[in-house]
Amino acid sequence: MSDSTPASPTPARSPFDPPGVEWTSVSPRLVRARFVVIGLVLLVPLVAGVVLATLVTPWCWSIVVVVVAVALWSGWLVPRQVRATRYAERDDDLLVRRGIMFRSLVVVPYGRLQYVDVEAGPVATRFGIANVQLHTASPATDAAIPGLGHDDAALLRDRLAARGEARLAGL
Structure with missing residues (x-):
């Protein structure tokens, strides 16, 4: 019986992180700029949802809920995307x-x-x-x-x- 133990495997490097590379981050001001754009885009459906819900039918509050959910999701996602760039x-x-x-x-x-x-x-x-x-x-x-x-x-x-x-x- 031979006493050959397998060599411990070296941890696999990510194909997205080559060795010896010094990464440069983008400006954190990009987060605020993207928030402004998202806010401008979401403003129209938010206002429309509130107006329709108060004047026409209460089920339109679902539009407001969706817009708020998208805003919260964007608030969580955008800073992570900018840090990853x-x-x-x-x-x-x-x-x-x-x-x-x-x-x-x-x-x-x-x-x-x-x-x-x-x-x-x-x-x-x-x-x-x-x-x-x-x-x-x-x-x-x-x-x-x-x-x-x-x-x-x-x-x-x-x-x-x-x-x-x-x-x-x-x-």
Whole structure:
């Protein structure tokens, strides 16, 4: 009988957390900006539900209950989503990680970058944040980093554009 004990298995690393990567968080102001948008969207059905329930029929209070439930659920979910959104710049590529239940990790090689956009709507501008959108030859690439401060977004855009140009030139 041989005395061979199986080696203890090494804990499996998550495919969403590569070793040696230092992640950068997005701005916490993104939480407040998303709350404003959700509040504006939910305001119309809330007011309509209250008006209909008081003037027409009491069963319309169910609309108010649903709107309040969605608001509470969003209040719980949005901060977690923002904390889960991170990005990392490596030597050859950019990693963008997001999601809680349905997680995704997008890896964009710098040599595939065609251009980089910085976008900010009225709510994002009010909170001093912007989105950095990466464009590659593949239309399926969804590499966007939401909720960066204006200065951070501009610096990231410039760094990514420079790295993309250097990789395309073969440097």
